[in-house]
Amino acid sequence: MPMAAVTAWQALVDAADLRPGQTVLVHAAAGGVGHPAVHIAKLRGAHAIATAGRDNLDFVRGLGAETAIDHRARPFEDEVAEADVVLDPVGGDVYRRSFDVLRPGGVLVSTAEVPDEAAAKGHGVRARWIENGPNGALLREIVGQVERGRLRPTVHEVLPLAEAGRAHEISQAGHVHGKLVLRVG
Numbered sequence: 001m002p003m004a005a006v007t008a009w010q011a012l013v014d015a016a017d018l019r020p021g022q023t024v025l026v027h028a029a030a031g032g033v034g035h036p037a038v039h040i041a042k043l044r045g046a047h048a049i050a051t052a053g054r055d056n057l058d059f060v061r062g063l064g065a066e067t068a069i070d071h072r073a074r075p076f077e078d079e080v081a082e083a084d085v086v087l088d089p090v091g092g093d094v095y096r097r098s099f100d101v102l103r104p105g106g107v108l109v110s111t112a113e114v115p116d117e118a119a120a121k122g123h124g125v126r127a128r129w130i131e132n133g134p135n136g137a138l139l140r141e142i143v144g145q146v147e148r149g150r151l152r153p154t155v156h157e158v159l160p161l162a163e164a165g166r167a168h169e170i171s172q173a174g175h176v177h178g179k180l181v182l183r184v185g
């Protein structure tokens, strides 16, 4: 929560000012940043479109996404247009293509790419970058949402600290859903 959910909150609430009734595209919605982001989109009263792998489509629908797109089966541009906000935790090609699905004046927030100001200007949108730092007040707000059941952390797997190396390998393979937990002691 201190990293993933705080980052998602800073992206959607602080950077993008996501409002009720707006549409947000959350890429990698099954991942560490993506899964709290879908919950936060619902908390804000927004319409959430999620991308995920085929095995995670039901998972992201269960988080509250109204639309789930298998990112390997078809380009998200086929299903998304005029979004108010895009959250990109992937970067690279996903980041560059995301400019095309925003409405004029929309916001592309990335946790993986520094803003491409030239591309943002060319598309008439805004680009933001999130750099998470400690934020006790925000973490308390998020813990309150967890206690009320409105934000549900998902654990992919729990491993002993001695298997931190294996945890890294699982993470680097790129298919974690939720977060990996290392048990200390």
Ligand SMILES: NC(=O)c1ccc[n+]([C@@H]2O[C@H](COP(=O)([O-])OP(=O)(O)OC[C@H]3O[C@@H](n4cnc5c(N)ncnc54)[C@H](OP(=O)(O)O)[C@@H]3O)[C@@H](O)[C@H]2O)c1
Pocket (backbone or CB within 6 Å): 003, 004, 007, 027, 028, 029, 030, 031, 032, 033, 034, 051, 052, 053, 054, 055, 056, 071, 089, 090, 094, 110, 111, 112, 130, 131, 132, 133, 171, 174, 175, 176, 177, 178
């Ligand atoms: N700037 C900051 O302060 C900050 C803070 C936190 C994280 N980050 C960064 O944000 C990034 C994401 O972190 P994370 O913890 O959310 O990652 P993660 O949990 O490891 O992401 C894994 C997920 O990404 C999905 N995915 C991979 N490629 C995709 C694509 N092309 N389209 C849609 N989904 C895709 C996978 O889905 P499938 O397996 O279902 O395909 C998987 O569920 C990392 O680069 C991390 O370093 C930055």
